[in-house]
Amino acid sequence: MTTLSPRFEAALSKEALAAPPSGIVEVMVHGFDKPGIVPLWAGEGDLPTPPFVADAATRSLAAGETFYTKQTGIDDLRQALAAYHDRMYGGLFGKPFSPDRFVVTNGGMHAIQLAVAAFTGPGDEVLIPTPAWPNFDGATRVRGATPVEVPMSLGNDGWVLDLDRLEAAVTPRTKLLFVNSPSNPTGWTADRATLKALLDLSRKHGFWIVADEIYGRFYYGADGPMAPSFHEIIDETDRVVFVNTFSKNWAMTGWRIGWLELPPTLVGTFVNLIQYSSSGTAVFMQRAGIAALGQGESFVAHQVERARRGVNLVADTLASTGRVRFARPDGAFYLFFAIDGEPDTRRLGLRLVDEANVGIAPGTAFGGAGAGYMRICVARGEERLRLAADRLKHWLDGSKQML
Ligand SMILES: Cc1ncc(COP(=O)(O)O)c(C=O)c1O
Known part of the structure; x- marks a missing residue:
């Protein structure tokens, strides 16, 4: 992001200056052009609008x-x-x-x-x-x-x-x-x-x-x-x-x-x-x-079923590492999880882009109570999600040995 010149900043309202930068965008900008990345930082699925x-x-x-x-x-x-x-x-x-x-x-x-x-x-x-x-x-x-x-x-x-x-x-x-x-x-x-x-x-x-x-x-x-x-x-x-x-x-x-x-x-x-x-x-x-x-009813039903399977796939894969803590979600299409030994999730979001080629949002973006967690969007087809979950598992298993 470019920095404001003090001259221009003085012209901005208190309210405009109070608009916080999004903590999700930082990871997105960092990983957007990375070849082969699985981007799961945003809160949306991968299906186009039905015809x-x-x-x-x-x-x-x-x-x-x-x-x-x-x-x-x-x-x-x-x-x-x-x-x-x-x-x-x-x-x-x-x-x-x-x-x-x-x-x-x-x-x-x-x-x-x-x-x-x-x-x-x-x-x-x-x-x-x-x-x-x-x-x-x-x-x-x-x-x-x-x-x-x-x-x-x-x-x-x-x-x-x-x-x-x-x-x-x-x-x-x-x-x-x-x-x-x-x-x-x-x-x-x-x-x-x-x-x-x-x-x-x-x-x-x-x-x-x-x-x-x-x-x-x-x-x-x-x-x-x-x-x-x-x-x-x-x-x-x-x-x-x-x-x-x-x-x-x-x-x-x-x-x-x-x-x-x-x-x-x-x-x-x-x-x-x-x-x-x-x-x-x-x-x-x-x-x-x-x-x-x-x-739209059958389309909604299809999306909900896909998300339900996505939640289970990612939750089961990450749980198998023995290093994550989360509550299985009752709704929405995210898994919000903490990783043992990784409290700095802002930096972790950037590292996972570099080291695991997976883009997920740092919990710091969701207020103080989210600071130690990461959010992964699971509204994806099975193949993409499996790839992302396996990469994260591999990273978690590898980094465990370094602890
Ligand atoms: C909880 C919640 N409310 C509202 C929205 C806004 O949705 P939109 O502005 O895309 O219609 C979102 C989008 O991610 C959301 O997660």
């Missing part, structure tokens, strides 16, 4: 749907989102989902930005259980608000969110709590009792919950097929905003389309925030979204 989705966008473009559009998203997509949620959750508040609850965004990240912009300003605090996807922290900082980490811990039964510790972090300035379940990077998935306890804290203290359930379909628990959701327990007075995306379920990471789901009375405010950020999402992309929601 029935892309074709819907092409048809829309050919039909001339290239004009400015409604800031909420087009009615057809909002209806398709309501119908999709009905299929997934069997309605909300005892009736079908209302299309009025949905607002289309430029990806899940934009949905997160809007939620943070709507509820926080300088001096406000945002609770983030960590390890967590770094963009929750970044989105908070660029608003001038303060991220407050609530470190989770890895116990014998997996990652644990200590609810007393969470409540102790609440102050009069707490405006938001991010709940990412299933979690990127740990795969921790809140059970219904935990979701209920979090909702009770929101009711007691008045903060809003940003429910990031984007990996809800990638769930491996026995009570599946979907991860427990706030949809099952909220009532109409609850302060919960859902952020979601087409990126993962339908292999559309590069498209930049997602959605927010929120109480309809807030839609007007969010629409204004959309006007002054993206000014709306291209109609042809929204047509693709409708195709994904309507015809």
Whole structure:
């Protein structure tokens, strides 16, 4: 990265300067052009968007749907989102989902930005259980608000969110709590009792919950097929905003389309925030979204099954070295593991590029509680994953002898 000249830096806002560099990008830049590398640093699969989705966008473009559009998203997509949620959750508040609850965004990240912009300003605090996807922290900082980490811990039964510790972090300035379940990077998935306890804290203290359930379909628990959701327990007075995306379920990471789901009375405010950020999402992309929601079930099932096999393959291979510690993820498509004798994971990420020809993300990117861990994305076909897992095993076995 180039360094700013002091003259230019003086012109930048405090909030812009507070935007942290991504800890994942450092490894990516280091390994991007390395011949033969297996890159597993990013949070995406290797399958291209299925043709029935892309074709819907092409048809829309050919039909001339290239004009400015409604800031909420087009009615057809909002209806398709309501119908999709009905299929997934069997309605909300005892009736079908209302299309009025949905607002289309430029990806899940934009949905997160809007939620943070709507509820926080300088001096406000945002609770983030960590390890967590770094963009929750970044989105908070660029608003001038303060991220407050609530470190989770890895116990014998997996990652644990200590609810007393969470409540102790609440102050009069707490405006938001991010709940990412299933979690990127740990795969921790809140059970219904935990979701209920979090909702009770929101009711007691008045903060809003940003429910990031984007990996809800990638769930491996026995009570599946979907991860427990706030949809099952909220009532109409609850302060919960859902952020979601087409990126993962339908292999559309590069498209930049997602959605927010929120109480309809807030839609007007969010629409204004959309006007002054993206000014709306291209109609042809929204047509693709409708195709994904309507015809995408077998594709989603295929992806989830692939990720489930990927988790097991990598987990079993790494466990056979006797040098790693992890909780088998209940959801999402990552394995988050610690290596005995390797506490400096920032440097380890770079070394694994050089010495094992595998690119994985250092846990330091996911907050203090992630520091001793590495995140590997397992949303790949068996052959690539086996190659990566075998290279890591070889490296781990070799470096053990040097300890
Ligand atoms: C937990 C989580 N939330 C939100 C997103 C945002 O997804 P996108 O902006 O690609 O739609 C990601 C992407 O990796 C994620 O891991």
